[in-house]
Amino acid sequence: MRHLTTMASMSVEPTPISFARGAPSLDIVDVDGLKAAADAAFTNDPARTFGYGTSVGYEPLREWIAASHGVTPEHVIVTNGSMQADAFLFEALVSRGDAVVVESPSYDRTLLSLKTQGADLHALPLEADGVDTAAFAELLDGGVSPALAHIIPNFQNPAGYTLSAAKRAELLSLAREHEFTIFEDDPYVELRFSGERLPTMLSEASGGEVVYASSFSKTVAPGIRVGYLVGAADLISKIADLATAAYISPNMVAQSIVYQFIASGAYDRSIETVKKALSSRVETLAGALAEKLPQASFTTPEGGYFMWVTFPDDVDTDRLFTACAERGLAVVKGSDFLLDGAKNSLRLAYSAVGEDEIVEGVDRLAQAVNAL
């Protein structure tokens, strides 16, 4: 009786649901495959797994990445996650006051990292088929001479949009003509669950006009912290020197595990598992939104973790954020990803939630919108 009384007197808090976390749920991480990969790594190559190594990373993984991009290993450096790769790249290529083109909206941590480096950011609108290349051309014609253009081509964070083939070609052409570097930041590339895969700008580049970054956070696990850069050999060599000074060498244990995870075939299976789950989740999310929030507009993503949802102009997402939080729902305001602008969008991440949670989460979101 005492137990029941206590229960009844407690305020009922809803179980938290998060559409905020751009991370995989644990059920789509292949823990058993990773156990086997660690065992293989420690058994097959203990000397290189447990030794210092050098700042370019674990050689067999470096070679695999190089081969998968059709380049030789001196074009590749494997780092402690791709944010760290970004930081080295910005240190190498961006000086205080340099113009850098970014997408709007774009990943908040990258924007912050560029600001810290002293970049003069020029934000161009992101459209459903990628960055506004006409606005980009106009900016260049107006005399802005960027050191770098940061582009997330596939299933962009936060918008979920994908850069079209035509715009990829246009960007390459602009980069050649105006001599800037495209930073092709592509952590979600393997997570396409519908539509056709497009060639990377790196693979279409004629010279050193593209530096490419990706990561194993979304295909293996975030806690493994393995990312990489592919670019011109002299740039990679310069970045390797920065990496040596920063940490001698990246995590060899983690990189050796990733390599064995790939070699065993678990990597390809893991990607299939992740894509299947994300595909079902986005279908559930899109269906629930259409049903419960017909006033919201969105483009259903063809891959990745994120959907960008825009509400009518009178919906203030600062207030919506609070109304969601009161209902145990975490979301990220669109304004967190913008240098300035729109107040009526949210980023919904469907990577960390199961389908039941998605249905319940959209219910709470609809209640929150209706309560404003």
Next chain:
Amino acid sequence: MRHLTTMASMSVEPTPISFARGAPSLDIVDVDGLKAAADAAFTNDPARTFGYGTSVGYEPLREWIAASHGVTPEHVIVTNGSMQADAFLFEALVSRGDAVVVESPSYDRTLLSLKTQGADLHALPLEADGVDTAAFAELLDGGVSPALAHIIPNFQNPAGYTLSAAKRAELLSLAREHEFTIFEDDPYVELRFSGERLPTMLSEASGGEVVYASSFSKTVAPGIRVGYLVGAADLISKIADLATAAYISPNMVAQSIVYQFIASGAYDRSIETVKKALSSRVETLAGALAEKLPQASFTTPEGGYFMWVTFPDDVDTDRLFTACAERGLAVVKGSDFLLDGAKNSLRLAYSAVGEDEIVEGVDRLAQAVNAL
């Protein structure tokens, strides 16, 4: 016959021996213990092992480090190796032009990192019982106001010397009076194989005058890349923000493995294995040097990886380095660790070589000296 002819016509290259590598030989890395630790980490705590986590590191490891230093966890950040910790610390505490006191000789990578940060380095002589505190007091009395003093208290790299208890107390007293921070850089502390362990300056500090760094590179394995800082909570919080911007979170997989390695008891056993091997090696090295190179002077270290060997003034280590290399022996010149000065010392690392290699290596060194 063809085989023998080929052999005979080849020039005979001696098997390379390295007294240059400040790294453990693979036989003193507990590969089986690490396999078991990885399995336990992935089984017991997959969510925190494979998730992003936060920049302060894997919480159970952070708590263990805090407890081992008698502080609460907010005083600790666990990083991707201790060089990375150094870099964050220098970013937080050292501005361009700030005076920083260093030991001479000292670890070359730390000196470089401080120079990159724009520090105005003041090198004080290192004596067999640690930094010359009288010279330090004189420098302070002369009006130099350092932001930081970098001190490697135990089995210093490169000299192998240990800071005495009396000098530890003196440094703390100077730091309090002159309001600078002591950076107690202590990666070798667990590797004492003779003599008595001295309390850390951190443990004797009354306030925030000491920031302490250490690492699992020498007690687990370098490739695991796990280091840490212990310091004032507000400083650690500032460094956590720098770490978030640099890499979101450090390697959770590696930190979780280290935690399980400790929890299983393998860590304590590993330290005993390492100490026993290093003790035998240093005995062999000291014996061989006394026998083959009576003109060389050295202090036998009580722990760690390194012995500093000084030759008579007429021995030029640039020429000696070359003469060693010609005999298949790698050494590091003392001048690599000095801001300026002595040309007649070498650092001999005995961490990566077996006892047979040590005997053979000293033979080659003696031949090289005699050939000058």
